[in-house]
Amino acid sequence: MKQKETGSMRQNRLIANTIVHTILTIMSIVWLFPVVWIILESFNAKPDSGSSSFFPQHGFSLESYRVLLTDNRQFMFTRWFGNTFLVALGTCLLSTFYVLCVSYTLSRLRFKGRKGLMNVGLILNMFPGFMSMIAVYSILNTVNLVEKLTPLIFVYSAGQALNYHIAKGFFDTIPRAVDEAARIDGATRWQIFTKITIPMSKPILIYTVLTSFMAPWLDFIFAKFMLGTKYEKYTIATGLWTMMQKEYIRTWYGRFTAGAVLVSIPISLLFIFMQKYYVEGMSSGAVKG
Amino acid sequence: MGKKIKNAKFPKINLLKEAWKNGDLFTKLAFFILGIGNIARKQIIKGLIYLAAEVGFIFYMIMFGVTALSRFDDLGDVETGRVLDEARGVYVQTQGENSLKLLLGAIFACIVIAIFVVMWFKSIQSSYNAQKLQEQKKCVNNFRQDLADYFDSKLHFTMLFLPVLSIMIFNILPLIYMILLAFTNCDQNHQPPGHLFDWVGFKNFGQMFNMNGKIGRTFFPVLGWTFIWAIFATFLNYILGMLLAIIINRKGTRLKPMWRTFFVITIAIPQFVSLLLMRHMLDMHGPLNGTLESLGLIHDPLPFWQDKTFARVTVIVINLWIGMPYTMLVTTGILQNIPSDLYEAARVDGAKASTIFWKITLPYMLFVTTPKLITDFVGNINNFNVIFFLTNGAPLTNDYYQAGYTDLLVTWLYSLTVNSFDYNRAAVIGIFVFIISATLSLLTYRNTASYKDEEGFS
Numbered sequence: 001m002k003q004k005e006t007g008s009m010r011q012n013r014l015i016a017n018t019i020v021h022t023i024l025t026i027m028s029i030v031w032l033f034p035v036v037w038i039i040l041e042s043f044n045a046k047p048d049s050g051s052s053s054f055f056p057q058h059g060f061s062l063e064s065y066r067v068l069l070t071d072n073r074q075f076m077f078t079r080w081f082g083n084t085f086l087v088a089l090g091t092c093l094l095s096t097f098y099v100l101c102v103s104y105t106l107s108r109l110r111f112k113g114r115k116g117l118m119n120v121g122l123i124l125n126m127f128p129g130f131m132s133m134i135a136v137y138s139i140l141n142t143v144n145l146v147e148k149l150t151p152l153i154f155v156y157s158a159g160q161a162l163n164y165h166i167a168k169g170f171f172d173t174i175p176r177a178v179d180e181a182a183r184i185d186g187a188t189r190w191q192i193f194t195k196i197t198i199p200m201s202k203p204i205l206i207y208t209v210l211t212s213f214m215a216p217w218l219d220f221i222f223a224k225f226m227l228g229t230k231y232e233k234y235t236i237a238t239g240l241w242t243m244m245q246k247e248y249i250r251t252w253y254g255r256f257t258a259g260a261v262l263v264s265i266p267i268s269l270l271f272i273f274m275q276k277y278y279v280e281g282m283s284s285g286a287v288k289g
Numbered sequence: 290m291g292k293k294i295k296n297a298k299f300p301k302i303n304l305l306k307e308a309w310k311n312g313d314l315f316t317k318l319a320f321f322i323l324g325i326g327n328i329a330r331k332q333i334i335k336g337l338i339y340l341a342a343e344v345g346f347i348f349y350m351i352m353f354g355v356t357a358l359s360r361f362d363d364l365g366d367v368e369t370g371r372v373l374d375e376a377r378g379v380y381v382q383t384q385g386e387n388s389l390k391l392l393l394g395a396i397f398a399c400i401v402i403a404i405f406v407v408m409w410f411k412s413i414q415s416s417y418n419a420q421k422l423q424e425q426k427k428c429v430n431n432f433r434q435d436l437a438d439y440f441d442s443k444l445h446f447t448m449l450f451l452p453v454l455s456i457m458i459f460n461i462l463p464l465i466y467m468i469l470l471a472f473t474n475c476d477q478n479h480q481p482p483g484h485l486f487d488w489v490g491f492k493n494f495g496q497m498f499n500m501n502g503k504i505g506r507t508f509f510p511v512l513g514w515t516f517i518w519a520i521f522a523t524f525l526n527y528i529l530g531m532l533l534a535i536i537i538n539r540k541g542t543r544l545k546p547m548w549r550t551f552f553v554i555t556i557a558i559p560q561f562v563s564l565l566l567m568r569h570m571l572d573m574h575g576p577l578n579g580t581l582e583s584l585g586l587i588h589d590p591l592p593f594w595q596d597k598t599f600a601r602v603t604v605i606v607i608n609l610w611i612g613m614p615y616t617m618l619v620t621t622g623i624l625q626n627i628p629s630d631l632y633e634a635a636r637v638d639g640a641k642a643s644t645i646f647w648k649i650t651l652p653y654m655l656f657v658t659t660p661k662l663i664t665d666f667v668g669n670i671n672n673f674n675v676i677f678f679l680t681n682g683a684p685l686t687n688d689y690y691q692a693g694y695t696d697l698l699v700t701w702l703y704s705l706t707v708n709s710f711d712y713n714r715a716a717v718i719g720i721f722v723f724i725i726s727a728t729l730s731l732l733t734y735r736n737t738a739s740y741k742d743e744e745g746f747s
Contacts, residue, residue, distance in 0.1 A: 135463030268557035
C-alpha cells in the first residue's frame with residue numbers, strides 16, 4: 001500500500017517537474033527573445049527598420065558598429081559616450097559624498113530638527129521628479145548654464161542626495177557601542193565618521209558609487225530637456241532615443257541596435273555585480289518600509 | 290506634529306526676550322549690528338563673519354531684493370513689443386519683462402531673507418552666550434575652538450550644509466516655483482519671453498476639475514486610466530512575479546541559478562533600450578506583425594499602438610516583461626523565510642499546491658510586503674518610462690487636450706510642458722499627483738515599525 005502511493009507520488013512529481021520546466025523554458029524564451037534579437041540585429045549586414053522579419057536576411061557583419069564608431073558627421077556616438085562617462089563620473093563622486101553625509105548624519109547624529117528634515121525629504125520625494133524641470137531650466141538659464149554638461153552633474157547629485165534611505169538603513173545597523181567606545185577614547189565625531197564608520201561601510205559605499213554612476217546612463221527626460229537639440233552635448237540615452245525617432249529611424253536603425261548593445265554591456269555587468277546589494281536594499285525597504 | 294512645532298518655537302522667542310532684557314550694551318547692539326557682541330568679546334573672526342553677512346544682505350536687498358519682492362504681485366507689466374522710433378521712422382523691438390525671471394527673483398529673495406533671519410537669531414544667541422560666559426568668568430571660545438566644534442558637536446551642520454544647499458537650489462526652489470505657477474495663467478498664450486503672465490488664483494484648478502471643459506474631460510479619463518494602469522501593473526506584477534519566484538525555488542526545479550539569471554538579464558538592460566525596441570517590434574509594420582502575417586496567422590497587421598484597448602493591454606503586458614523579474618528578485622529572499630513547518634502542516638493535511646499558495650504563501654507575503662506594494666503602486670502612478678518610450682500617449686485623440694488614451698497623469702504633465710507649454714496646467718497636475726502619492730505613502734509609512742521605532746535595531 002505504502003509502496004504504491006510513493007509510486008504515484010513520484011509520477012505526480014515527474015509530471016509537475018516537466019510542466020514547471022516547460023513553463024520556465026517558454027518564459028525564458030519570451031524574456032530573452034528581445035535581448036537575442038537586438039544582438040542579432042546589431043550584426044545584421046543590411047539593417048532595415050521596415051523589415052518584417054525578425055532575423056537578418058542578408059548575413060552578418062560588423063558594419064553597424066564600424067559606422068557608429070567612426071562616422072561623426074551627424075550623430076557622434078563616441079562623443080556621447082565620453083559625455084555620459086564624464087557626467088557619470090562627476091555625479092558618482094559628488095552624490096556619493098552627499099549620500100554618505102546625509103545618511104550618516106540622519107542615522108548616527110542626534111540634533112534638533114532631524115525628524116523635520118527627514119519629513120521634508122519624504123515630501124520632496126513624492127512630487128513627480130520632473131515636475132520641477134521647467135523651474136530648474138529657468139534657474140540654470142539665468143546663469144547661462146543650459147545646454148552644458150556640468151549642471152547635469154549638480155542636478156543629478158541633488159536628486160541622489162534624497163535617496164539616502166538604503167545607506168541610512170545600513171548605518172542604522174552598525175552598533176552604537178562602536179561609536180561610544182571611540183568617543184570615550186577621545187575621538188571627535190568627524191574622526192568616528194572618517195576613521196571608523198567609512199572603513200566599515202564598504203558594501204554600502206560600493207552600492208552608492210555604482211547606483212549614482214549608473215543614473216546618468218539611464219536618465220533620458222531631464223538630459224533631453226536640458227540639452228535641447230545640441231547634439232554634441234548629448235548623453236547616450238538622449239542620443240539613442242533621437243536615433244529611433246521617425247525622421248532618423250530609417251537610416252539610423254542599425255546603428256541604434258549597435259549602440260544599444262554597447263551601452264547595455266557595461267550597465268548589465270554593473271547591475272549583475274551589485275545585484276546582491278540591490279536586493280538587500282529593496283527587500284529591507286520591503287520589510288522595514 | 291503641531292505640538293512639536295509649538296514647543297520648538299517658543300524657546301526661541303523667549304531667548305530673544307531674555308537676551309534683550311539681560312543683555313549689556315553690546316548684546317543689545319548686536320540686535321542691529323550683527324557680530325558686534327562677538328567682536329567686543331574678542332571673537333573677532335566670528336564677529337566679522339556675521340558682520341559681513343549683514344553687509345552682504347543689506348547690499349543684496351538694496352540692489353536686487355527690494356525690487357524683486359515688489360514685482361511679486363504683478364509679475365511684470367512691460368510686454369515685449371514694437372515701438373515706433375519717430376526719429377528714424379522705424380519700428381524698434383523693445384525688451385519686455387520676463388515674468389518667469391521676476392517670479393524666480395522674488396522666491397530667491399524670500400529664501401535669502403529666511404536665511405538671514407536664521408543667521409540674525411544665531412548671532413544674537415551667540416553674543417548673548419559670549420556675554421554670559423564672560424560674566425561667569427569662563428573663557429570664551431576662540432575661532433579655532435569654534436571651528437573644531439563644527440567637526441564634533443556640530444558635525445551635523447557641517448555634513449548637511451552642502452547637500453541641503455544643493456537640495457534647496459535644485460529641488461525646493463524649483464518646487465515652490467512650480468507650485469506658484471499653478472496659480473498663474475502661464476500657458477501657451479502667455480509664454481515668456483515676449484508675453485507676460487499673471488496671478489489667476491484657483492482658476493486652473495477649477496478648469497481641471499470642470500467636467501464641461503475640454504481639460505476637465507481629459508483630466509478625469511486620464512486619472513481613471515492612471516488608476517487602472519497602476520492597479521494592473523502593481524498587482525499582476527506582484528502575483529505573477531511571486532509565482533515565478535515560487536516555481537524557480539521549488540524543490541524539484543533544476544538549474545535554479547540559470548533560470549534566475551535569465552530573468553535578471555532583462556532587468557540589467559537599460560529600460561530605454563528595451564522599451565524602444567519593444568515599440569519598434571510591435572509596430573504596425575514591425576517584425577512581429579510581419580512574422581505573424583508570413584506565417585499566415587493573421588491577415589491584417591495587429592494595431593498594437595493604434596487601437597485604444599489594444600494599446601492599453603499591450604502596455605500592461607509589456608510592463609509584465611519589465612516588472613516580473615524585479616518582483617522575482619525581491620520576493621525570492623522573503624519566500625525562503627516562510628517557516629517551513631507551515632508548509633509541512635498543510636501538506637500533512639493534504640492541501641493542494643494552489644490551496645497552499647492562496648492560504649499560506651500569499652497571506653504571509655502580503656503581510657510582509659504591504660509597504661513595498663504601496664510603494665510600487667505609487668511608483669506605477671508615476672511610471673513615466675514605460676508609457677513614454679512605448680506609446681508616448683498614443684493613440685492620440687481629439688477628445689482629449691494634448692493627451693492620448695494611454696497617457697498617465699505624469700506623461701500628460703510632460704506633454705503639457707514640452708509640447709504645448711501649458712506650464713500652469715502641468716503644475717496643477719503635478720500637485721494633484723503629489724496629493725495622491727502623499728496620501729498613499731503617509732498611510733503606510735507612518736504605520737511601519739521602522740518609522741515608529743527607529744532605534745529598535747541598534
